[in-house]
Amino acid sequence: MATRNECEGCADMTCASSKLVLEQDIAKDVRTAYDRIEARGMAACLFGSSGTCCRNCNMGPCQIIDGVEDMVGVCGATADTVAARNFARTVAAGASAHGDHAREMVKGFIETAKGNTPHEIKDVEKLHSLAQVFDVEVEGRDKNEIALELGEIALSQFGSQTDEPLIMLKRAPEKRQKVWKELGVEPRGVDREVVEVMHRTHMGVDQEYKNITLQSSRCSLADGWGSSMLSTELTDIMFGTPVPRRAQVDLGVLKEDMVNVTVHGHEPLLAESLCLAAQDEEMIALAKKQGAKGINLAGVCCTGNEILMRRGIPVAAGYIQQEMALATGAIEAMVVDVQCIMQSVGEITRNMHTDIITTNYRAKMPYGVHIPFEEHDALGSAKAILTKAIMNYKKRGKCFIPKDSKLDVMVGFSHETINYMLGGRFRKSYRPLNDNIMNGRIRGVGAIVGCDNFKVTDEAHIIIAKELIKNNILVVATGCAATALGRVGLCTPEAAKYCGDSLREVCETVGMPPVLHMGSCVDNSRILIALTAMVQEGGLGDDITDLPAIGTAPSWMSEKAVAIGHYFVSSGAQVVFQDLATTGSKAFHKYLTENMMEEYGAVWNVAKEPIDIAKKMIEAIESKREALGINKQGERVLMDMEMRRDLGGGGLTDVGCHGAE
């Protein structure tokens, strides 16, 4: 576990900006997670970290030791039952966070279709293609009419009480749909699956770990193929599907002579409205009146990734840096909504000019100022929030911005972009990607997703990414992992220099980074769609489990990461985590890490060291290649001019790179 001193002495490039900030006098009274880790001075509870502490009823809490007769729960619950129940509840908590977020997005989408928000339906092509999935008629209809019908059906997916599977499941490969049907894990309603987990894990209900885990799968699939996918797709339709663009990340994006407003959390409706308000003449004039040159909006965590992907607005900090961003003393307001906001940010700003502005009735904080974000008056709410921030500018005292700590990134790799990035405008398809995998120029795809975590070095993401691309594996990234990779320059085409020869040639020919930033943590659903598209394109098997692809969340922190990991495994894609709170139960842990393979064609893997995670990922990809028989077609194919022309027929120059600055 890292301490502040370790952070200060860390050679890790990702810590550089944080370290610079923490060294300043103005930061000396700011207590960060590093200080609290040091002060707590206690090791994590063994029962908690191995998944065998139960407090599901008031006869406990019970700490269970697997295999010791008297060390079962007072009710007789065994280690396997307790660990499976705890795992299921973690999945349910993660899925509920995505579900509640997605519901807000769908409601905002409906209000937009009705003309009740300052936003509009931007991506009509995507609207039409999603309408098809939901059997909504598009011919001769106005975009808002289509969106309204689509939105209402989407909303019904949350509270559905029928036993029909969620509509979006039919987007998965047919073979996968069959697996789910046979196992009986097709999710029915987004909310229902969370409720059922909570019921089945209540004292005295489901006591068989495999049966409990079936419901974990169903709940996680309701997240991945249900709520998260709905959120991503409707957000794209409303705010525009991301396309490649250049932008910047890290604390150096804050500006000394401007009102700095960071937006932190997850819901794009708030962030997009703030973007509109920040361009408003009246707001800019107010900022100037206070002596600032203007308003500088920057992101933190996944809300940051949403506006980074769509607008090229810079990301100041990932999860692990939120306290350091405040410690600069240069932020007038940190506007927050839901998820991943550390309670310490309120405490840090108590004696500073900075306001923490909470905006969602679900998430208020001690020392926060609450200004509700009303979707019916989105612009009005956003202006009220910005006004509060602007009026703090004159109160700003000494500040320190590590000006050189900002890195270029190329972002905006939606699954649609990948579709025509390699395929070209005139033949957009996953064929070239599949072909490149089949001929071995690209060995496979590795997803690096999830959070940062003070428990492990932030270098984990970087070590893994560098090892993968060195071995010609294309990396896709989301969430705070993507921000961490961006902070060291891996999300630029220039990072091709770290790749093995054949991946480097592909990247250089197309002009793409070897690490593709695909968005926020909700946007992991983009990866599900990309994997499905690869299957449907042909040549790489007929299910997700056949693909040479694997994911990792090496520094996971949030319960959402476990829900994501489980929907990937239940969808046939393997994952590797650094730890999993299931090790105290032999049979259940073995089920997750070995036996799920027979049913789902994928398992959870655990590896402590980042380099071992990378090795596991490479091994898994190579063994899928062997099984597909594509290694026989030639190990490494270097491109001649014709191949380059073929690949370069489309590419980022066709897609258009929209410079952020």
Ligand code: SF4
């Ligand atoms: Fe203990 Fe059983 Fe109650 Fe859990 S449900 S706290 S194991 S008695």
Ligand code: MSK
């Ligand atoms: S914000 S869930 S720390 S990715 Fe999505 Fe980052 Fe993980 Fe929160």
